């Protein structure tokens with residue numbers, strides 16, 4: 001997930017976890033985006049044997065704040081664009097100009 005390569009490694013790329021049966025990021029579809037499920041779903045937290053593995057970040061808690069999860073959700077829902085759009089304001093109040 002280094003900045004130079006993260007987009008190419010995430011968007012429309014199959015997850016290593018075959019049981020997930022979905023790409024890491026599917027533009028416009030958070031429910032089909034494994035990365036979102038890994039940071040959002042509380043039932044991923046240490047339930048042995050789930051096909052989705054552990055909740056991320058694996059070093060958590062703390063996990064991502066709701067605001068951080070919302071930023072990822074908004075980015076995916078709005079098409080998981082490769083570049084920042086200076087005119088676009090995210091639905092939950094974030095904008096593409098200054099980050100969080």
Ligand code: HEM
Nearest residue numbers: 014015016017024034035038039052053054056057058059
């Ligand atoms: C917010 C930060 C993080 C995000 C967004 C994240 C995201 C992900 C995603 C999307 C996968 C599934 C990859 C795939 O199957 O293709 C994954 C797996 C994994 N991550 Fe993370 N990760 C984070 C932090 C961490 C940290 C801090 C560690 C280690 C301390 C870690 C260790 C692992 C391991 C061992 C796996 C494979 C096993 C599993 O799926 O549970 N991750 N992570």
